[in-house]
Amino acid sequence: MFCANCGTVSEGQFCGSCGAVLSQQPAGSQSFGPLPVKKKSSKTPLMIVLSVLMAIGLVGTISFTASASREVTSRESAVARASSKIAEFNAEAEDYDSKAARDSISRDNCYANWYCTSATYSLWVSLVNGWNNLAEDARAEASKWQSSKRLEQGKLATALVSRTVGIALSVFFGLAMAASIALSIVFATRQRKQLRL
Numbered sequence: 001m002f003c004a005n006c007g008t009v010s011e012g013q014f015c016g017s018c019g020a021v022l023s024q025q026p027a028g029s030q031s032f033g034p035l036p037v038k039k040k041s042s043k044t045p046l047m048i049v050l051s052v053l054m055a056i057g058l059v060g061t062i063s064f065t066a067s068a069s070r071e072v073t074s075r076e077s078a079v080a081r082a083s084s085k086i087a088e089f090n091a092e093a094e095d096y097d098s099k100a101a102r103d104s105i106s107r108d109n110c111y112a113n114w115y116c117t118s119a120t121y122s123l124w125v126s127l128v129n130g131w132n133n134l135a136e137d138a139r140a141e142a143s144k145w146q147s148s149k150r151l152e153q154g155k156l157a158t159a160l161v162s163r164t165v166g167i168a169l170s171v172f173f174g175l176a177m178a179a180s181i182a183l184s185i186v187f188a189t190r191q192r193k194q195l196r197l
Contacts, residue, residue, distance in 0.1 A: 047184035054177035061173055065166030072163055075156035082149035089142035093135045100131035 003010050005020035013022055107124035110116035 047180050047187060050180040051177055051184060054173050054180055058170060058173040058177055061166055061169040065163060065170055068159055068163035068166050071159040072156065075152055075159050078152040079149055079156055082145050082152060085145040086142050086149065089138045089145065093138035093142065096131045096135035096138060100128050100135065103128045103131060 003015035003018060003020055003022060005015060006018040008015060008017040010016045010022055014020070015022055103124060107121065107128055110121045110124050
């Protein structure tokens, strides 16, 4: 006889495996053992956990990508500002150079003429030197902004790489999450079909 409790074949009144009372079956009935117990699939909860983890990863990478995008925008703005300042100070230097060149002609004419006093000549020299000093100061400022621009361009390159990595990770986690959700649906559908049988 088959034990109704554990499904093992036993002789006598008690099951040799679990100790349960064996019942006599009516004549003519056949016992094929207990019905097989259908195991629940443990894949569905695993896939749900994976889907949740992928969703967390997706949210994290989207946040990282947004932060990197803000950094890119900030660095692009800083590079544009530095470029503007470089152009502004270079234009000032050129303006001062043209004024120095113009006043150099007047200074040289004063030196060559007998009616120009030494005081007037000294004023022309001071004026030309003043224009030249202002041009040098403007070029020094342009050089400082050029250094700042290079620094910002390096930071911009790093931010662009971070944003690209963030986008790639977002795509990866998005696809992985979609795949895990699809597999969860497939496993749940199979489990329902097996339970109906």
